[in-house]
Amino acid sequence: MESMIVHGLEWTTKELFVYPNEYIYWSIQIVMYPYMTGLVAGAFVLSSLYHVFGQKDLKELARFSLVFSLALLPTALLPLLFHLQQPLRGIYVMLTPHFTSAIAAFGIVFSTYAAIVLSEIWFVYRQYFVEQTLALQGQPGPGLVIKRRLYQLLTLGAYDISAPALVKDKKAVKILAATGIPVACFLHGYAGFIFGSVKANALWMSPLMPVIFIMSAVVSGIALCMLTYIVIMEWKKLRSTPAQDTDVAQVSRITVMEEVIAKASRYLIGFLVAAIALELLDLIFRGYTAMKSWDILRFVLYQxxxxxxxxxxxxxxxxxxFILLILPRLTIRRTVIALLLILYGVFMMRWNVVIGGQAFSLSFAGFMHYHLPLLPHSAETFKEGLLGALTVVSIPFILFWLINMIVPSLTTDQETP
Amino acid sequence: MRCSRRDLLAMALTTTAAAILPVTAFRFLSQAEVKVALADPALRWGFLVDTEKCVGCGLCVKACKLENETPYDAPVTRTWVERYIITKDDQTHIDSPRAARDGFTDPRIRGEAFDPAEVTKSFFVPKLCNQCDSPPCVQVCPVGATYQTLDGVVLIDRKWCIGCGYCIMACPYGVRFFHPVHKVAEKCNFCYHRISQGLKPACVQACPFGAREICNLKDANDPITRIIMTQRVAVTKDEYGTKPQVFYIGLDRNVR
Incomplete structure (x- = not known):
């Protein structure tokens, strides 16, 4: 028999009357896609809070989240490639974009956004690149020579680090961060539009969808940045020996971290409230207007x-x-628990939208159930299974580790030269 | 920079050659090709399903699967037949076992038997792509791999489809699926390869009862078009604004 796999058959079970061709076509990777782009957008917005709005106390977190959003960027592509039936043709979206499709905007928005993030990082780190190039000059050993060449390349030939030049850099960063905010929102808002504009799907179709997506994106992005920041800082604290680290430096670093976290969690709460308010509005509106689809929607939602x-x-x-964060005397440990729960909550929101939207038949007379493939036994069950999702989740951290070797984003002011 | 006349000429030549290169991708169409590309403005394919005539034999599904090389045992299909049983308690029971490829041989639906005295009405409804006038599947395709021909049929370019599944999601009728072998979106196209040769679609030809008919909606003398024009016909799910072009005689309000 020729290779015959009916896409979706593997993980879909049907109940009552479902059209013959209906399956859960959009599975775990399409849950991952808005989740990952959401993290990208959120991380960028967080870094912009400092660069644009001058939230000084977010400075530490801003540099980190900017670099982290670069590490997250390729992972917004990955779930799509895993999901495509013809991954090698993915580039066609850029070659022949069909502009009545929301997905066609992807190529343009994504590359614009990538350009903004890359150039903003360049302006933030240009001084550092130049300093490294100069410091490594004449150092022996092939490793250092390569390192110097790399930094030399990264300067792009701009060696001027006089005060006026650096002022110009700062200004460029501010402009890029400011343009980046709407682009980041667009990057994610359009992911919401992809779902919200599907008129065939009773659960997805809503003009609120893009806004809901942006709000929850910012929530998850901020949460992930805060969490990763805390973890890395705690780890550094553990690793540092008294000989290298004076008590004063350590104490100051901890207070800095606590201040940053306290401030960021206030933003987090704000966006969280906005996200929940919109979602509830959507739900109430659907129930109140009770269109034709409400009978089956109600059954899916409430049962x-x-x-x-x-x-x-x-x-x-x-x-x-939310309760954990607003209770007084916020500790780092409680924050960590709250952040993990928030990340989980946003993931569940994506899950409930993507999978929930396919939980009922277009006939409104039956249901479909999704069974996530846990152990892969084919390329398809790997790509669109638990392992594929975990691959997508782990890649930004590996990338961050690599990028951070070249552009250190976790040093405090005392440590930066 | 210094530039001799020789250099200038060489550079100009290279640039011109490089600029012309993409133009070679274009070519002139023959008269026949132009005619096909522009299609006949006096042609718009339509379809008429007479549910009163359908007995649920499933020969249409069988013929379609064979004609269009949809793997025979794969649980996906370009066309299917639904059975509706409505009982006195106003419950609607629907099924389409194996998309009705082998007909309806079991009077039960999902194991549930019905007392004939309790059944108020029962009937069959064949389903296929509606070749909508404003097709949402075409609208959402990110690469333009699915498109509407000028004679109204929506086609898929198997060489260009990236397999994102957005069109499958966008179709309110559930007619699209991924082809198990080609791994691209697939759906009914009224057997475009046949109708453009003057033949009838496989399902129309296979139907022993004349429940399925194809017509040219722009030809007022087409007998099927006359039925659509003069009799009371309905379409499925017109609330989505897709302007479906498959018309039904005897469409019940319970039909999904």
Whole structure:
């Protein structure tokens, strides 16, 4: 028999009447896609809070989240490639964009955004690149020579680090960060538009979808940046020996971290409230207007997916971390728990939108259930299974580790030369 | 920079050659090719399903699968037949076992038997692509791999489809699926390869009861078009604004 795999058959079970061709076509990778782009957009917005709005106390976090958003960037592409039935043709989206399609904007928005992030990082680190090139001059050993060449390349030949030149750099960063905010929002808002504009899908179709996506994107992006920042700082603290690190430096670093976290969590709460308010508005509106699809939607929302939506997403993922964050005397440990829950909550939101939107048949007379492939036994069950999702999740951290070797983003002011 | 006349000429030649290169991708079409490309403005394919005539034998599905090389046992299909049983308690029971490829041989639906005294009405509804006038699948294709011909049929370019599945999501009728072998979007196209040769679609030809008919909606003398024009016909799911071009006689309000 020729290779015959009906896409979706592997992980879909049907209940009552479902059209013959209906399957869960958009599976875990399409959950990952808005989740990852959301993290990218959120991380960038967080860094812009410092660069554009001058939130000085976010300075430490800003540099880190900017570099982290670069590390996250390729992972917004990866889920799409994993999902495509013809991954080698993915480039066609750029070659022959068909502009009535929301996805066609991807190539343009994504590359614009990538250009902005890259150039902003360049302006932030240009001085550092020049200093490294000069410091490594004449150093022996092939490793250092390569390192120097790399930094030399990264300067792009701009060696002027006089005060006026650096002022210009700062200005460029500010402009780029400011243009980056709408582009980041667009990058993610259009991901929401991809879903919100599908008129065939009763759960997705909503003009609020892009806004909801942006809000939850910022929430998850800020949460991930804060979490990673805390983890790295704690790890550094553990690794540092008294000989290298004086008590004073250590104490000051901890207070800096606590201040940053306290400030960032206030932004987090704000965006979280906005995201939940919009989602609830959407839900109430659907119930109140009770269009033709409401019968089946109500059944999915309040019965089939009740635990996923109301317990896991709203309860565990939104309400609980909200309470944890607003209670007085916020500790780092409590923050970490709240952040993990928020990240989980946003993931569940994506899950409930993407999978939940396919939980009922277009006939409104039946249901479909998604069974995530845990152990892969084919390329397809790897790509669109648990392992594929974990691959997508782990890549930004590996990339960050690599990028951070070249552009250190985790040093405090005392440590930077 | 110094530039001799020789250099200038050489550079000009190279630039011109490089600029012309992409132009070679274009070519002139023959008269016949132009005619096909522009299609006949006096042609718009339409379809008429008479649900009163359908007995659910499934020969249309079988013929379609064979004609269009949809793997025979794969649970996906370009066309299918639905069975509706409506009972006195106003419950609608629907099924389409194996897309009705082998007909309806079991009077039960998902194992549930019905007392004939309890059944108020029952009927069959064949389904296929509606070749919508404003097709949402074409609108959402990110690469333009699916397109509408001038005679109204929506086609898919198997060499250009990236397999994102957006069109499958956008179709309110669930007619699209991924082809198990070609790994691209697939759907009914009224057997375009046949109708453009003057033949009838496989399902139309296979139907022993005349429940399926194809017509040219722009030809008022076409007998099928006359039925659509003069009799009371309906379309499925017109609330989506897709302007479907498959018309139904005897479409019940319970049909999904």
């Amino acid at each position: 089939k997916d009740f635990v996923n939506i109301f317990i896991l997403q709203y309860g565990l993922g939104n309400l609980l971390p």
